[in-house]
Amino acid sequence: GENVEQHPSTLSVQEGDSAVIKCTYSDSASNYFPWYKQELGKRPQLIIDIRSNVGEKKDQRIAVTLNKTAKHFSLHITETQPEDSAVYFCAASRDDKIIFGKGTRLHILP
Amino acid sequence: DGGITQSPKYLFRKEGQNVTLSCEQNLNHDAMYWYRQDPGQGLRLIYYSQIVNDFQKGDIAEGYSVSREKKESFPLTVTSAQKNPTAFYLCASASSPYNEQFFGPGTRLTVL
Numbered sequence: 001g002e003n004v005e006q007h008p009s010t011l012s013v014q015e016g017d018s019a020v021i022k023c024t025y026s027d028s029a030s031n032y033f034p035w036y037k038q039e040l041g042k043r044p045q046l047i048i049d050i051r052s053n054v055g056e057k058k059d060q061r062i063a064v065t066l067n068k069t070a071k072h073f074s075l076h077i078t079e080t081q082p083e084d085s086a087v088y089f090c091a092a093s094r095d096d097k098i099i100f101g102k103g104t105r106l107h108i109l110p
Numbered sequence: 111d112g113g114i115t116q117s118p119k120y121l122f123r124k125e126g127q128n129v130t131l132s133c134e135q136n137l138n139h140d141a142m143y144w145y146r147q148d149p150g151q152g153l154r155l156i157y158y159s160q161i162v163n164d165f166q167k168g169d170i171a172e173g174y175s176v177s178r179e180k181k182e183s184f185p186l187t188v189t190s191a192q193k194n195p196t197a198f199y200l201c202a203s204a205s206s207p208y209n210e211q212f213f214g215p216g217t218r219l220t221v222l
Contacts, residue, residue: 001169009150032208043200043213044153051208089152096141096160096207099169102152 002027006101023090032093116214133201142184
């Protein structure tokens with residue numbers, strides 16, 4: 001079955017710097033890759049997603065890249081702000097099943 | 111955030127008792143999911159359903175059961191067979207497997 005590895009588990013960056021979170025997946029048939037953000041005490045919310053027919057997608061300060069050959073995808077956050085502090089989850093989906101990574105806790109340092 | 115609800119927010123049960131967690135959505139979504147969230151473990155899929163009267167096991171289905179008698183409702187029963195039931199449980203729904211999942215607020219279950 002699908003396995004999703006996410007790194008790092010914790011990431012601290014200075015406010016204004018960029019943050020990168022990486023995920024790898026095992027099932028080459030996976031074709032949908034969403035990223036969710038979970039702020040403390042709140043429910044996860046989708047921040048960006050990418051499908052297998054696209055290599056990169058950008059939404060303001062957030063971008064996701066997908067390398068199907070290497071089976072990895074990454075989340076890039078530029079010009080980080082205090083409100084970016086949260087836990088971020090990647091996921092990979094094929095057919096009707098979705099598998100999440102274990103999450104990355106992002107700390108934005110003042 | 112609106113449209114998918116879970117109740118109760120906190121639930122306490124004695125060891126050996128079955129307990130049912132409620133999940134309701136009014137988003138007209140076909141797909142519904144149950145996840146368990148433990149510290150450092152991410153979101154682990156318990157059960158999912160793509161259509162009424164049909165559901166599939168996720169990665170950690172042992173000790174859990176579900177039903178999908180109505181499109182709007184996907185209750186999860188934590189049985190006494192679940193070895194370590196104390197956790198935070200999240201329900202989600204989506205219009206399809208390839209679209210955004212909307213999560214409920216979660217139920218924190220504590221088994222004493």
